Amino acid sequence: QVQLVQSGSELKKPGASVKVSCKASGYTFTSYAMNWVRQAPGQGLEWMGWINTNTGNPTYAQGFTGRFVFSLDTSVSTAYLQISSLKAEDTAVYYCARGSTGYSGYDAYFDYWGQGTLVTVSS
Amino acid sequence: QSVLTQPPSASGTPGQRVTISCSGSSSNIGSNYVYWYQQLPGTAPKLLIYRNNQRPSGVPDRFSGSKSGTSASLAISGLRSEDEADYYCAAWDDSLSAPSWVFGGGTKLTVL
Numbered sequence A: 001q002v003q004l005v006q007s008g009s010e011l012k013k014p015g016a017s018v019k020v021s022c023k024a025s026g027y028t029f030t031s032y033a034m035n036w037v038r039q040a041p042g043q044g045l046e047w048m049g050w051i052n053t054n055t056g057n058p059t060y061a062q063g064f065t066g067r068f069v070f071s072l073d074t075s076v077s078t079a080y081l082q083i084s085s086l087k088a089e090d091t092a093v094y095y096c097a098r099g100s101t102g103y104s105g106y107d108a109y110f111d112y113w114g115q116g117t118l119v120t121v122s123s
Numbered sequence B: 001q002s003v004l005t006q007p008p009s010a011s012g013t014p015g016q017r018v019t020i021s022c023s024g025s026s027s028n029i030g031s032n033y034v035y036w037y038q039q040l041p042g043t044a045p046k047l048l049i050y051r052n053n054q055r056p057s058g059v060p061d062r063f064s065g066s067k068s069g070t071s072a073s074l075a076i077s078g079l080r081s082e083d084e085a086d087y088y089c090a091a092w093d094d095s096l097s098a099p100s101w102v103f104g105g106g107t108k109l110t111v112l
Helices: none
Strands: A005-008 A010-012 A018-025 A034-039 A045-051 A056-058 A068-073 A078-083 A092-099 A110-113 A116-120 B009-012 B018-023 B034-039 B046-049 B063-068 B071-076 B085-093 B100-103 B107-111
Touching: A005 A110, A010 A018, A018 A092, A018 A116, A034 A068, A034 A110, A045 A068, A045 A092, A056 A068, A068 B100, A078 A092, A078 B018, A110 B085, B009 B018, B018 B085, B018 B107, B034 B063, B046 B063, B071 B085
Parallel strands: A010 A116, B009 B107
Antiparallel strands: A005 A018, A018 A078, A034 A045, A034 A092, A045 A056, A068 A078, A092 A110, A092 A116, B018 B071, B034 B046, B034 B085, B063 B071, B085 B100, B085 B107
């Protein structure tokens, strides 16, 4: 069965960096896109972008350029989200979500989700 | 504010039928499929409806989706206590400046 298992909660100080992992199992990792979705406390869902797991090419949504980096280690079927220069407003739960196809876009919906990783930024 | 508009809350009693609306524009709902996700308290979102009205295997037929023009709806019939959750609509937005996935702000469903 398809599973996405994310790394545990993180508590970071402003200005630090964090790297969240998302380990996939139960399917061919490089055949499906990986998306990242943010949910701030008590708020809705916000798409951050996606990474092509076949080529490693990332695409970032508006508002998620510069400090956010998507990467892969296909040898261990794992996707990563790194956030640098953390700010208090980065406090949120970050989800990885598998795309239903190899790309993200029309009809490439999110069919499986990780359990989420809470990143708290506080001094 | 979210690109797609949902009512912040909805409620019903067990056995009732409730609907949740989702309003968008020509660049998202008007030209692309609508998806619905269910987020039970303290858990990750789960795909509930895809391609406007299709249910993934395992989703009860009490859940149904529809779309007309630039709006969509999720209907839940035979409401049960375990349906108490947040519901989000989503669609691909073909905006020329920045194509992206967009979500509604979510609707908190309370089973009275």
